Amino acid sequence: MRSSRLKRSDFARPADVLSRDLIGKILIHRTPNREYRARIVETEAYLGPPDLASHASKGLTGRTKILFGTPGFAYVYLIYGMYDLFNIVAGQPGSGQAVLIRAAEPMDDWQADLRGPGKLTRAMHITRQHNGLDLTGRTIFLIDDHTPPPPLSITPRIGIDYAKHWKDAPLRFFATDHPAVSGRKGTPRPRRKQHL
DNA sequence: GCGTCGATGGCA
DNA sequence: GCCATCGACGCG
Numbered sequence: 549m550r551s552s553r554l555k556r557s558d559f560a561r562p563a564d565v566l567s568r569d570l571i572g573k574i575l576i577h578r579t580p581n582r583e584y585r586a587r588i589v590e591t592e593a594y595l596g597p598p599d600l601a602s603h604a605s606k607g608l609t610g611r612t613k614i615l616f617g618t619p620g621f622a623y624v625y626l627i628y629g630m631y632d633l634f635n636i637v638a639g640q641p642g643s644g645q646a647v648l649i650r651a652a653e654p655m656d657d658w659q660a661d662l663r664g665p666g667k668l669t670r671a672m673h674i675t676r677q678h679n680g681l682d683l684t685g686r687t688i689f690l691i692d693d694h695t696p697p698p699p700l701s702i703t704p705r706i707g708i709d710y711a712k713h714w715k716d717a718p719l720r721f722f723a724t725d726h727p728a729v730s731g732r733k734g735t736p737r738p739r740r741k742q743h744l
Numbered sequence: 745g746c747g748t749c750g751a752t753g754g755c756a
Numbered sequence: 757g758c759c760a761t762c763g764a765c766g767c768g
Contacts, residue, residue, distance in 0.1 A: 745767100746766105746767090747765105747766095747767095748764105748765085748766090749763105749764085749765085749766105750762105750763100750764090750765105751761105751762095751763100753759105754758105754759100755757105755758090755759095756757100756758095
């Protein structure tokens, strides 16, 4: 079966559903110089205003305006003064939901470390300049190549301990045991065999 | 291998 | 004064 681009109706599903479905999909960024392709291995869902971990819980502001817009648009913001994080607006228009892309595996013999949301955007040259970009366009978009989805693990989200009970919600999705998920070491040091 | 810490800037 | 991060550092 031929690869197909994700379209508006794919993005318009609830963030937790989309988040799960994006594992294994391919993220592409076309620049004038080259094309970056990577297979997504880790995501997180942010469920809109009631979700205290979501920027949407702050209401409609200059920053969250994109978040409360049309699904399938890029929401990219600066965190900790130095990293741009890439999100995809999800759900019904105006629902304020989004999916954070946390890690991916580079394709096409491209050597890069995409294990973490800050490292991923830096390596793929995704910046705040892309905030508000339509992901059904020709610059940054996603495709489904119909590779069977890998086994999934689901855990609470990372780095949101301030979010009261929402910190425990199982909204982080990743390919089980995949070497490219965030928080892993580069090359595990060879382990000495244990004596019994 | 793991906990702690600091860089750094936009936002409300 | 936060903060959807990351890498450096110290420990023993």
